[in-house]
Amino acid sequence: MSFDLTARLAERRAAHLYRQRPLLETPQGVRVVVDGQPLLAFCNNDYLGLANDPEVIEAFVAGARTWGVGGGASHLVVGHSTPHHQLEEALAEFTGRPRALLMSSGYMANLGAVTALVGQGDTVLEDRLNHASLLDAGLLSGARFSRYLHNDISSLTSRLAKATGNTLVVTDGVFSMDGDLADLPAVCAAARAKDAWVMVDDAHGFGCLGRQGGGIVEHYGLDVKDVPVLIGTLGKAFGTAGAFIAGSEELIETLIQFARPYIYTTSQPPAVACATLKSLQILREQSWRREHLNRLIAQFRAGVSDLGLQLMDSPTPIQPIVMGSSERAIAVSAALRERGILVTAIRPPTVPRGTARLRVTLCAAHSESDVAQLLDALKQAIAAVPECE
Structure with missing residues (x-):
């Protein structure tokens, strides 16, 4: 055969x-x-038209002159450069959270977060129209995996009632193929009633939603208690590359210790972080x-x-x-x-x-x-x- x-x-x-x-x-x-x-x-x-913005390009070029063109190693070996650290601090402040962690891509951020937080005996509940990376993460986690009807809170609630172990409710902020918003206040309320955590992949919300471009969480006036795990990608409205996870001190330290896509991946070029610091400034100010x-x-x-x-x-x-x-x-x-x-x-x-x-x-x-x-x-x-x- x-x-x-x-x-x-x-x-x-x-x-x-x-x-x-x-x-x-x-x-x-x-x-x-x-x-x-x-x-x-x-x-x-x-x-936001930042991928070819002259200021962002100049920040990238200046970063390459100073820091070279490669990360050189994983973050936990010797690949965590000063620009990476500065960007993490800036993203934490931007999202109103204690910490942020840079990842090499949005796909890896989703895989890393879900698989580090839940496993056998736990439950992952996902919106039916979530991005493929979220669905793959749920399946690979080893946890009990179920998909609720799109933006249907009654469907989510019925699945929450059957959940076991630590329960993670996962949703896109802006659904990438439909363009609609998650009913995030209702999702958070349903999760809170069952002592579940909410994780939001706001890849398409950052930069576009919220007064300062803070995405769907800012749009709805929510905080880290409502959404303990917040994911953003940098290759869309930010105009550069990579991704980040923002949350509590304990969340980020847990991911550093247990998220395999973070531990076993070479860091992004520091120059990309330099460019993203500039695009973040533009995103907020303009x-x-x-x-x-x-x-x-x-x-x-x-x-x-x-x-x-x-x-x-x-x-x-x-x-x-x-x-x-x-x-x-x-x-x-x-x-x-x-x-x-x-x-x-x-x-x-x-x-x-x-x-x-x-x-x-x-x-x-x-x-x-x-x-x-x-x-x-x-x-x-x-x-x-x-x-x-």
């Missing part, structure tokens, strides 16, 4: 689920060249970026409504338009590209079957005329692509 990889790939192609990597030939931004074609992009997660972004969101939602398309209930820069079939989502995405617009088609298994969509993401670097151009191209693309059976 051998691995029939050819058949697996052919099956994926036939189902319109085959994925290919677009080749980005310019720095990240709203105007890019992809596979040789100039395009106006509405598909990255650089929500509120005009969030204000402009919110105006673009309102403009886009009004325009899509006028086109009669099915737009998901999202107050965030993530604005998915449901196409239904994967075939139609691919076709409309291709039609947009022919008109100079880059919007990615998102298909199963990333989203549930029958809900393939165009995942439009807006950025503070977009202008109102950019959004108007997108709406016009969308109208033309929809008209050009017939409904799929």
